[in-house]
Amino acid sequence: MATVSHNLTQILTGEEEAAPPTALDVLKQAVEERGVLTDEDRRRAAELSGLPEAAVYGVSSFYDDLQQPRGKRHVSVCTGTACWASDFGAHVDDARSRFGLELGQRSDDGEVSLGETVCLGFCHTAAAVRDGGLVDAGPGSVERAVIGSDREAPEPEAGSMLDEPVLTTTGTYAGLHRALASGDAEALLAEVKAANVRGRGGAGFPAGLKWEFARKASGADKAIVVNGDEGDPGSYIDKYLMEQQPELLIEGMALAGFAVGARRGFVFVRSEYPRSMPILREAVEAARRDGHLGENIDGSGFSFDIDVAEGAGSYVVGEETALLNSLMGLRGTVNARPPFPAERGWHGKPTVVNNVETLCNIPYIATHGAEPYAGLSPDGTPGTKLICLNDRFQRPGVYEVRFGTPMEEICNEVGGGLVDEREIKAVQIGGPLGGILPVTRLEARFDFDDLAEEGCMVGHGSILAFDDRTDIRALARHLLAFGAHESCGKCFPCRIGLQRGLEMVERPGEIDRDRLEVLLETLELGSLCAHGGGMPAPIRSLIAHFPDELGVSA
Amino acid sequence: MDVHVDGKRIEVEPGTTALEAARAAGSYVPTLCFDDRLAPFGACRVCMVGVEGAPAPAASCTTPCTEDMHIDTTDETARRIAGATVELVMSELPAPPAEHTELAEVARFFDIDEPRWQGEQHERDLDERHPYLVMQHEMCISCGRCIRACDEIQGAFALTATGRGFEANITAGLDSGFANSTCVSCGACADTCPTDAITEHTLLEVAQSGVGEGEVA
Numbered sequence: 001m002a003t004v005s006h007n008l009t010q011i012l013t014g015e016e017e018a019a020p021p022t023a024l025d026v027l028k029q030a031v032e033e034r035g036v037l038t039d040e041d042r043r044r045a046a047e048l049s050g051l052p053e054a055a056v057y058g059v060s061s062f063y064d065d066l067q068q069p070r071g072k073r074h075v076s077v078c079t080g081t082a083c084w085a086s087d088f089g090a091h092v093d094d095a096r097s098r099f100g101l102e103l104g105q106r107s108d109d110g111e112v113s114l115g116e117t118v119c120l121g122f123c124h125t126a127a128a129v130r131d132g133g134l135v136d137a138g139p140g141s142v143e144r145a146v147i148g149s150d151r152e153a154p155e156p157e158a159g160s161m162l163d164e165p166v167l168t169t170t171g172t173y174a175g176l177h178r179a180l181a182s183g184d185a186e187a188l189l190a191e192v193k194a195a196n197v198r199g200r201g202g203a204g205f206p207a208g209l210k211w212e213f214a215r216k217a218s219g220a221d222k223a224i225v226v227n228g229d230e231g232d233p234g235s236y237i238d239k240y241l242m243e244q245q246p247e248l249l250i251e252g253m254a255l256a257g258f259a260v261g262a263r264r265g266f267v268f269v270r271s272e273y274p275r276s277m278p279i280l281r282e283a284v285e286a287a288r289r290d291g292h293l294g295e296n297i298d299g300s301g302f303s304f305d306i307d308v309a310e311g312a313g314s315y316v317v318g319e320e321t322a323l324l325n326s327l328m329g330l331r332g333t334v335n336a337r338p339p340f341p342a343e344r345g346w347h348g349k350p351t352v353v354n355n356v357e358t359l360c361n362i363p364y365i366a367t368h369g370a371e372p373y374a375g376l377s378p379d380g381t382p383g384t385k386l387i388c389l390n391d392r393f394q395r396p397g398v399y400e401v402r403f404g405t406p407m408e409e410i411c412n413e414v415g416g417g418l419v420d421e422r423e424i425k426a427v428q429i430g431g432p433l434g435g436i437l438p439v440t441r442l443e444a445r446f447d448f449d450d451l452a453e454e455g456c457m458v459g460h461g462s463i464l465a466f467d468d469r470t471d472i473r474a475l476a477r478h479l480l481a482f483g484a485h486e487s488c489g490k491c492f493p494c495r496i497g498l499q500r501g502l503e504m505v506e507r508p509g510e511i512d513r514d515r516l517e518v519l520l521e522t523l524e525l526g527s528l529c530a531h532g533g534g535m536p537a538p539i540r541s542l543i544a545h546f547p548d549e550l551g552v553s554a
Numbered sequence: 555m556d557v558h559v560d561g562k563r564i565e566v567e568p569g570t571t572a573l574e575a576a577r578a579a580g581s582y583v584p585t586l587c588f589d590d591r592l593a594p595f596g597a598c599r600v601c602m603v604g605v606e607g608a609p610a611p612a613a614s615c616t617t618p619c620t621e622d623m624h625i626d627t628t629d630e631t632a633r634r635i636a637g638a639t640v641e642l643v644m645s646e647l648p649a650p651p652a653e654h655t656e657l658a659e660v661a662r663f664f665d666i667d668e669p670r671w672q673g674e675q676h677e678r679d680l681d682e683r684h685p686y687l688v689m690q691h692e693m694c695i696s697c698g699r700c701i702r703a704c705d706e707i708q709g710a711f712a713l714t715a716t717g718r719g720f721e722a723n724i725t726a727g728l729d730s731g732f733a734n735s736t737c738v739s740c741g742a743c744a745d746t747c748p749t750d751a752i753t754e755h756t757l758l759e760v761a762q763s764g765v766g767e768g769e770v771a
Contacts, residue, residue, distance in 0.1 A: 039728045054735060057728045058714030314718075331715060336596030336616035489696060489715070489722030490597050492586075493635075496642040499720040503673040515670070522638040525610045525631065526599040 022329020023049035023056045027066055028271075028312055035070035035106075035113070049329055062331045064117070064313030065271055071106045071113035075099070075145050078128035078137075080119030080233035081432065082390040084478050085466050086126035091142050092116070095129070098146045117272050118315065118482060121236035123388065123464070124156040124396035133274045156388070157397030158240060161414065166364045166376065166384050167357070167400050171247030173292045175366030176254050180300040189215060189259040192362065194370035196382050200237075201227055201318070201355030202431065202459050202530065204448055207362075210352055213342035214260045217350035222262035224253050225346060225353045227323055228269040228276065231315040232431030233482065235462035237386045238356035240398045242269065242276045245360065246283035250306065252359030254293060255366050257304040260352055265306040267356075268327050271313055280308045315486035319529045320353040322488060333488040334529040357386060357461070380404030380447040385461055387446070389415045392422065392465040401446065408442040410463060422467035426545070430459015432482055433534025436466075436541035455541055472549035476505045476542055483535040494532025497523045501539070505550075513552040516543070557623045572614035572625050573601050581627040584636065584660045586643070587697035588615050589746050592706050595698050598643075600660065602636045604629025611635060637664040645671035646720070647749075648678060648692050656748035657695065674720065683731035686755040687744060689724070693751035696722045700743035700752050712737035724751070 021029075026045035030037055037060055046056045060066050077083075077095045096102060099114050106113035122128040122137035129141045129150065136144055137153035144150045160168045179188045193208030214222055226249065230238035241249060253265040269276045284306045287293045295303045314332045316322050321335035324345050345351025361383050365373050374382040380403030387410060389396045394416030401410065411417070411424060418424060424439045429446075435456035437444060444454050451457055466475065484498040501519055504511055520536035527533040542550045556565055557572075559579035566575050571594060576583045586598035596616040603614045606624035611632035614625070626632075640661055644650070651657040661667075679691035701713040701724060712735040716725050727735025744752045 039730075042728055052711035052714075052736065054712055054714040054725070054727050057725065058716055061716040062718050331718075333715070333718075336594070336613070338616075338618065484719055487719035489718040489720070490698075492598050492600075492639050492643055492695070495696065495719060495722060496646050497639075500642060500645070500671050500673055518634075518638050522635050522642070526602065526635045526639055528596055528599070528613075 021048060023051045023059050024063070024312055024326065024329040027056070027060050031066055031068050031070060035072070035074070035110075036068050037066060051329070055330070058331050059329065062314065062333075064115075066312060067104065067115070069106050069110075069113065070115075071111050073112045073131060073148075074115060075112060076115040076117040076120075076130045077103075077142070078118070078120045078122070078126070078130070079116045080123065080128075081428065081478065081482075082119070082123030082234045082464055083126040083128060085464060085470065086391055088469075088471070088474065091127035091129075094142045095145070098142060117313070118486070119231065119233040119235070120272055121230070121239040122153050123234050123236055123390045123462070125153060126391045128153065130272075130274070135274065155244070156236065156240065157395065158244065158399070159397065160384075160400035161402065161405070162376070162384060162400060165400055167241070167245070167248070167360055167386050168398070169245070171245060171249075171251045171363055173247065173251050173287075173290075173363075175363040176251050176258075176292060177298060179255060179258055179366050180298045180302055183300060185259050185261065188255065188366060191370050192259065192365055195365045195373045196370075197358060197361050197365070198381055198448065199355055200357035200361075200385065200461065202232070202433065202457070204458065207354055207358050210342055210354070211256060211260050213340065214262070214350045214352045217343050219350050222260055222350045223346045223352070224256045224260065224262050224265040225324065225327065225341075225351055226253060226265065226267040226359060227318060227320065227353055227355050228267050229311050229318040229323055230273075230356070230460065231270060231318045231486075232433075232460040232462060234390055234428065234464040235388060235431055235460040237388050237398060237461050239273050239276060240386070240388070241356050241360050242267070242273070243279050246280050247287070248360040248363055249280075249356055250283060250287050250292065252362040253306060254297070254304045255362045256352055256354065256359060258302050260350075262352070263303050263305070265304065266327060266346070267306065267308045268311060268323055269308060270311045277308050277310050284308065314488070315482075316488040316529070316531050319531065322529075323353060324351065331488075333490045334531075336528060377403035380445070385446070385458065387414075387461045387463050390462075390464045392418050392467050394419055403447045404445045404450075406442070407437065407444050407446055407463075410446060411442060411465065415463075415465075418465060418467055420467075422469070425466050425468050425470050426541075427466070428464045428538060429462070430457045431462055432479055433457075433530060433537055434459040435537045436545070438545040455537060455544065457537070472542055472546040473505060473551055476539060476550060477502065479538055480505055480535070483531070487531060491526070491528035491532060493522050493526035494528070494535075497527075497532065498535060501535075509551075511550065511552045513543075513554070516552060555619065555621045557619045557621075557625060559625045560627055566619050568619075570619045572603055572605065572612065572617040572619055572623070575619050575623075576603065576614060576625055576627050583614055583627050584640075584663050585615065586640075586657065586660060586695065586748055587699060589699050589703070592699065592702045592746070595702065598695075598697055599639050600636045602629075602632035603627050604632050637666065640664050641666050641669045642671060643695050645669035645673065646675055646695070648675045651693065651749045655750050676723075681731055682755070684733045684737070684739070684755075687732045687737070687739065687741070688753055688755050689726070689732075690751050690753070691723050693749045694723050695749055695751070696724070697748060699746040699748065700724060703742040703746045704737075707742045708738060708740050710736050710738050710740070713743060
């Protein structure tokens with residue numbers, strides 16, 4: 001657990017009940033209430049959390065949400081990839097000129113400040129603008145924000161390509177009560193292992209194995225942590241699940257707790273989704289009231305309860321060790337593994353960190369078993385997958401598809417092709433660390449192995465179309481600017497390499513291909529986590545499919 | 555358990571890292587963020603080695619040995635990545651590190667003189683508020699050794715990492731200088747620093763006034 005040092009985490013680990021609030025909570029509240037952070041706030045955060053003052057200073061300089069000063073109104077424009085693909089940043093320039101402020105600046109009278117947020121999850125209707133707790137999106141959103149008449153953006157369409165949806169349907173808790181009635185946690189674990197549920201957050205690691213490691217780890221107090229930090233620009237799948245299907249998630253968490261022998265769960269939600277935390281808290285309350293959570297559920301002897309926590313603006317916190325650091329109120333930097341969280345995670349306890357969608361698959365398995373689950377995608381990975389389409393498509397939204405569905409079918413039949421009579425130039429699949437598939441390769445099937453052959457990945461499941469107006473060099477710049485901004489700064493290849501990569505594509509003229517290759521290899525093989533390791537993937541796609549437009553030397 | 559380093563078989567205790575095994579076998583593995591008084595950190599990625607059967611090189615400081623593991627400290631890919639990383643590190647500094655520093659030594663090992671990367675470098679920022687501990691922020695490479703020495707050796711918790719990405723750096727207290735922090739002036743940070751980003755005033759003055767070792771001798 002050498003996040004900052006062993007001793008520092010010991011300070012926190014020693015607290016059996018991690019007395020809330022964390023340092024991060026205190027700092028966030030100060031910025032939200034007064035728009036500034038003072039040394040007094042930092043000292044108070046240190047006192048309440050037990051962290052040393054220096055460590056609190058480090059936390060305060062890490063997260064986007066703690067950057068200040070902020071005005072009475074804080075307006076953030078979305079600089080995520082879907083909003084970029086829609087107007088190539090015109091809405092950002094529009095906001096700067098209409099507000100007369102640069103990003104990160106506050107007006108002289110202190111009334112308003114302008115910031116940026118990388119993806120507000122309204123990719124189905126760009127461009128998105130956040131004003132306090134309200135997200136407006138779609139044409140005219142910037143204008144409305146300027147005159148203060150912004151309105152709540154419409155939520156996305158959702159649908160399933162299956163006759164009987166698994167993930168786009170309201171959870172019933174039937175799987176949980178069935179498992180508790182049997183009383184056999186080992187059997188549930190075996191079923192989940194047999195179902196071969198691959199993690200839906202990007203890495204695709206089998207959930208059953210993670211659970212088994214945590215179940216076997218020593219220590220009576222274990223935790224289930226849900227990674228609701230869906231930071232991948234262009235992805236709003238977990239947002240949909242947390243806000244529209246929270247019952248599936250809560251049931252999945254309780255089932256994980258039962259299988260692993262954990263009695264507490266946390267959902268870590270990104271702060272860029274202002275609606276998610278209140279909706280989840282309400283759903284948890286309802287689940288307690290209805291006897292799905294709490295002490296001795298169904299008289300089975302199994303107790304489980306859930307807390308909902310919110311992040312503070314950092315993409316890398318979607319990496320599991322960084323997420324646990326953030327949940328403990330520390331800087332959201334990545335730790336070398338081992339130890340894995342399943343062995344030593346939240347406050348040093350064996351911890352399962354699962355993605356939202358991964359856990360939403362579990363109720364089906366607990367109810368129907370592994371075999372019907374495998375049958376959902378006869379020609380692919382077991383189960384189904386939610387995908388989401390950006391607003392370049394005729395029918396943007398969240399859709400449940402079978403693994404193995406051809407990309408062509410997803411783009412042209414599910415998504416209905418593009419708007420404005422535009423053609424697809426390429427699609428980026430699974431987030432900013434995912435490869436980019438040119439329109440000529442859309443016959444590829446949407447599944448782990450098939451996409452890997454194309455230098456792509458399932459990732460988070462977002463499918464983001466770039467239309468024929470898209471400038472490839474500008475796209476590379478957009479992606480690398482995101483990568484460099486979000487590097488946690490711990491490992492050297494990512495910390496320096498992404499900055500150098502950005503500079504290479506920003507500098508006018510031909511890009512030295514050999515130098516770029518050296519950089520990409522160093523990032524891929526040298527980085528500590530998937531952020532630095534994954535950022536080369538889309539750049540490699542652009543080199544392979546659009547070398548002239550990217551402007552690399554032969 | 556038995557492991558093999560560059561073809562040489564040695565016996566190690568369970569829990570030994572690949573780096574410890576390599577050093578025990580007498581093989582040189584360059585490092586920047588490692589200090590054997592401190593817990594491994596895994597940040598610099600300079601201690602990369604080849605491991606037989608592994609798909610890619612591994613950072614040896616955070617890789618535990620396994621039974622019959624074959625470690626190659628001269629693995630071509632590992633060396634290439636480590637060298638490229640050191641060159642990236644050199645490119646972020648506005649001036650080359652002093653000859654006697656660990657970074658300069660590692661750069662010499664990889665034959666890196668002038669880094670080929672152009673671009674942004676750290677801005678010069680000298681903090682001389684403490685009577686003799688001096689921080690030259692522009693020379694900080696975010697290896698975290700000073701922070702960990704302060705926490706793990708001294709238990710003073712006076713230092714922290716700041717910012718993120720390319721802007722990452724270090725500071726004392728509430729960015730208030732060593733003297734206005736919980737620093738006990740033990741000098742453990744300066745002692746472990748591989749670039750002289752933290753150093754003791756007198757030595758810095760000597761260096762800046764051009765009085766070299768030769769003249770003193």
